[in-house]
Amino acid sequence: MKKIIPFTKDLTFISDIYEITSISLEHNFKAEDNEIKGEFIVTGEYSKNIIEETEPFIFNIPFNAIIDYDFDKDKVIVDIDDFNYKIKENNILEVNINLLIDNIVKIEQPEEIIEIPETEERGEEVTSIFNNFSDKDDKYVTYNVHIFRENDDINKLLTKYKISKEELSNYNDLEKINIGSKIIIPYNE
Numbered sequence: 001m002k003k004i005i006p007f008t009k010d011l012t013f014i015s016d017i018y019e020i021t022s023i024s025l026e027h028n029f030k031a032e033d034n035e036i037k038g039e040f041i042v043t044g045e046y047s048k049n050i051i052e053e054t055e056p057f058i059f060n061i062p063f064n065a066i067i068d069y070d071f072d073k074d075k076v077i078v079d080i081d082d083f084n085y086k087i088k089e090n091n092i093l094e095v096n097i098n099l100l101i102d103n104i105v106k107i108e109q110p111e112e113i114i115e116i117p118e119t120e121e122r123g124e125e126v127t128s129i130f131n132n133f134s135d136k137d138d139k140y141v142t143y144n145v146h147i148f149r150e151n152d153d154i155n156k157l158l159t160k161y162k163i164s165k166e167e168l169s170n171y172n173d174l175e176k177i178n179i180g181s182k183i184i185i186p187y188n189e
Contacts, residue, residue: 002102003067004081009095011042011059016090018049025083025097029063031073036101037064038078065101077102142187148177161185 022044029038040061045054081100088094144161146152154174158165163185168174171184 001106002100003065005065005099005101007040007063007097007099009040009061009097010088011061011093011095013046013057013091013093015048017087017093018047018052020085020087020093021045021047021054023085025080025095027078027080027099029078031076031078035064035066036076036078036099039063040095040097042095061095063099065099067101143171144185144187146183146185148179148181148183150179157183157185 024043026041026043027038028041029036031037040063042059042061043057045056047054077100079100079102081098083095083097085093085095146157146161154165154168154177158168165174167186168183171186177183
């Protein structure tokens with residue numbers, strides 16, 4: 001998968017700009033956690049008026065982009081897709097940069113397997129998704145926690161986890177399952 005992220009920035013010069021005589025764009029970026037961090041480096045030369053010599057300029061522009069999910073940082077490619085500029089006001093240069101983030105490989109999170117002790121002392125202290133557990137003899141029971149996704153349905157889950165609808169309904173209110181719901185599934189060996 002790839003993303004193109006548009007970026008616009010006004011660069012303010014210390015003096016008026018008559019003409020940009022040369023310009024280049026470099027970048028350095030690295031992938032961390034679920035974001036791309038780094039900076040654009042805009043360098044070049046400009047003249048203040050028609051008869052003066054050129055003067056150098058350099059601007060370091062920090063940038064970061066958040067990706068909505070974990071991705072393989074070793075495979076991602078960051079590059080410039082497009083770059084253009086224009087003199088916006090006497091001393092302001094507007095730069096427009098399209099950052100290309102390519103080869104974004106999403107890392108699928110493994111389903112959680114949670115082991116909890118079932119004891120009579122537990123009472124109402126345990127809340128959230130574990131409220132539907134029934135009290136049994138003291139022992140450890142393993143459960144799968146499945147996050148219900150867009151293409152899931154109850155019959156697929158029953159087949160995948162090799163359980164009956166009755167077993168599933170012992171731990172979940174099947175009529176209140178929506179996308180994003182955490183479904184408790186007893187682990188069958």
